[in-house]
Amino acid sequence: MDAKTQARFDARARVLKALAHPSRLFMVDVLSQGERCVCELTEMVGADMSTVSKHLAVLRAAGIVADEKRGMQVYYTLKMPCVLRFFDCVSEVMARSAAEYVEVASIR
């Protein structure tokens, strides 16, 4: 794997890492339906606001969401709706994995 190839896969992995957390996936899902302020997302996720803010910073750094301050609130929007397509594939993987778990369980 040469340096150029390495760099390309590093970049891809960075985006996937940004998405690879349940709370962040949930927020992306919520934001696909429209912008939300941090307070709303905090409420929905059910974690400390500082935690949610840091998750949003991760998504922002990856270019997946953008923030805009309006008045006292900061609104986040989904910049990469195409990431939603991930879910279709992931669901497929999940369905098979679940089936295998059942299979393994029944063997035991």
Add this chain to the structure above:
Amino acid sequence: MDAKTQARFDARARVLKALAHPSRLFMVDVLSQGERCVCELTEMVGADMSTVSKHLAVLRAAGIVADEKRGMQVYYTLKMPCVLRFFDCVSEVMARSAAEYVEVASIR
């Protein structure tokens, strides 16, 4: 976020986490062109075989690849070709991120 929703996003995150590493993405890419034994992948990735083996175990646990022992070698195959679709979207994210980096750099 109720327990059921939590479980769904946990499951999705698990698959994304399995993919969120440069070496693992590279191996998925290689496997999309056909099966490979661990020794070949080790050679291509350029890491210790034990490291590669552990990465493959992560992909296998997520249901993304499958292994089959034939003779002295273990061959891995891609079970979820749909994960390749991720890359199109990731490329798009990368292109925009790169553009922003340039922008930020030029401002400095």
Add this chain to the structure above:
DNA sequence: GCAGTGCTTGGCGGAATGGCCAAGCAGTTG
């Protein structure tokens, strides 16, 4: 200005991840 709200950042402890080396294990070959 000062108190209050909304958000971000710093910091800390605990958990998970990733890499290598070494040891173990299965299958092959002499």
Add this chain to the structure above:
DNA sequence: CAACTGCTTGGCCATTCCGCCAAGCACTGC
């Protein structure tokens, strides 16, 4: 059986991630 190959597993260390609390910062309103 003994030596060898291909792979996996255990263990260790360094690094990163993740959650909360506390502090700081920006804007609003009294």
